Amino acid sequence: MERESEARRRLWLLRDEIKQCVDYQFFYKHYCINARFSGTHLHAHCPILAHAHSGRGSPSFSVDLHRGLFHCFSRNEGGDCIRFYQLMHNASFSRAVRELARELGISSTRQPSLAFYAAPDREEQNQTSVEPLDHERMRVVCEAFLDTCRREDQTEGISYLVKRGIDRRTIEQAGVVYFPRRAYRRVMRRMIDSFALDELQQSGLFNKQTHLTFYRHRLLFPFYVEGRAVYLQARTTAANVQPRWHNMRGGVPALYNVDALNKLATGAVVYLVEGFTDTLTLVEHGFPAVGLVGAGGFREEWLGLLGRFRVVAALDGDRAGHHAAARYEAMFAARGLRLTRLCVASDINDFFRHLPSAALEFALMTEAALEEGDSRPKAMDD
Numbered sequence: 001m002e003r004e005s006e007a008r009r010r011l012w013l014l015r016d017e018i019k020q021c022v023d024y025q026f027f028y029k030h031y032c033i034n035a036r037f038s039g040t041h042l043h044a045h046c047p048i049l050a051h052a053h054s055g056r057g058s059p060s061f062s063v064d065l066h067r068g069l070f071h072c073f074s075r076n077e078g079g080d081c082i083r084f085y086q087l088m089h090n091a092s093f094s095r096a097v098r099e100l101a102r103e104l105g106i107s108s109t110r111q112p113s114l115a116f117y118a119a120p121d122r123e124e125q126n127q128t129s130v131e132p133l134d135h136e137r138m139r140v141v142c143e144a145f146l147d148t149c150r151r152e153d154q155t156e157g158i159s160y161l162v163k164r165g166i167d168r169r170t171i172e173q174a175g176v177v178y179f180p181r182r183a184y185r186r187v188m189r190r191m192i193d194s195f196a197l198d199e200l201q202q203s204g205l206f207n208k209q210t211h212l213t214f215y216r217h218r219l220l221f222p223f224y225v226e227g228r229a230v231y232l233q234a235r236t237t238a239a240n241v242q243p244r245w246h247n248m249r250g251g252v253p254a255l256y257n258v259d260a261l262n263k264l265a266t267g268a269v270v271y272l273v274e275g276f277t278d279t280l281t282l283v284e285h286g287f288p289a290v291g292l293v294g295a296g297g298f299r300e301e302w303l304g305l306l307g308r309f310r311v312v313a314a315l316d317g318d319r320a321g322h323h324a325a326a327r328y329e330a331m332f333a334a335r336g337l338r339l340t341r342l343c344v345a346s347d348i349n350d351f352f353r354h355l356p357s358a359a360l361e362f363a364l365m366t367e368a369a370l371e372e373g374d375s376r377p378k379a380m381d382d
């Protein structure tokens with residue numbers, strides 16, 4: 001009896017670990033012909049043979065790639081990736097778990113991996129049981145974490161960014177910090193030696209399993225406000241890790257690189273862009289920029305900071321970027337401010353990496369946009 005429940009417990013642990021490791025997009029796409037993607041969803045004709053679909057009609061199979069859940073609307077059947085594997089291979093639960101674990105290189109006999117223990121708590125677990133940390137303590141934890149990581153070998157992180165066209169000086173000025181995976185336990189130990197566990201958990205740095213959650217995401221981008229790191233978001237440098245980003249708990253508290261505004265004269269041009277890479281790319285080429293996390297990440301309370309500048313929004317050229325830029329334009333206008341929109345065909349980082357004369361062209365485009373008021377070519381609207 002004892003042994004049976006131990007076996008079941010192992011199976012569940014293994015199932016949880018599979019869900020931490022599997023790349024849902026890759027996994028489901030493997031089984032679906034002509035899969036289409038929209039946002040965080042995959043749509044396809046249902047591949048489940050047991051459903052005996054005719055193959056005609058519109059696709060009835062949908063996957064929420066964020067949560068890894070599938071649903072066939074035609075047969076009203078759905079579930080997680082393990083249920084899907086069972087259906088596709090006519091397998092029992094335990095066979096599905098064992099086979100998937102083997103495919104993912106997770107062993108069923110050893111203890112779960114560090115990646116499993118380091119996984120961030122799910123949002124809903126957090127919201128109910130853990131109080132958020134106050135701003136001042138959040139800052140202290142954040143800065144200590146950055147200092148700790150800065151003591152580790154930065155090489156891999158720097159070369160990752162250098163490959164993306166960001167130079168060392170800009171990386172250093174932005175305070176970007178990295179630590180290699182081999183330093184994970186040491187970084188974790190230093191943090192636990194310096195802080196109470198519940199503070200580390202409240203900050204989102206540690207999870208309920210008392211592990212540092214920054215295991216897959218070790219390239220850290222701090223948000224500095226008045227010279228102090230108040231928050232950080234981290235990126236994975238591996239190709240197959242989803243999600244790409246991980247952050248401390250709580251919402252993004254500031255524009256990225258907001259401190260740069262303090263040094264600028266009134267009336268200066270400031271760019272509003274998406275993400276760290278675009279911000280740093282512009283900064284490197286001498287264009288003052290502040291960054292949003294995601295196209296829709298601007299908050300109305302930040303308008304006051306931008307009021308004295310000529311703000312140029314250069315968001316991504318996709319639908320989300322257009323939509324957000326239009327919304328911000330209205331938001332600025334409601335305060336009697338003007339937001340100029342600039343449309344760069346590719347993203348800014350690509351533009352600067354592939355075009356030798358990018359800086360000059362970018363300056364000219366800005367000038368034209370500021371003169372015209374709105375430089376959007378009509379053809380780019382959706």
Ligand SMILES: [Zn+2]
Nearest residue numbers: 046051072075
């Ligand atoms: Zn179906």
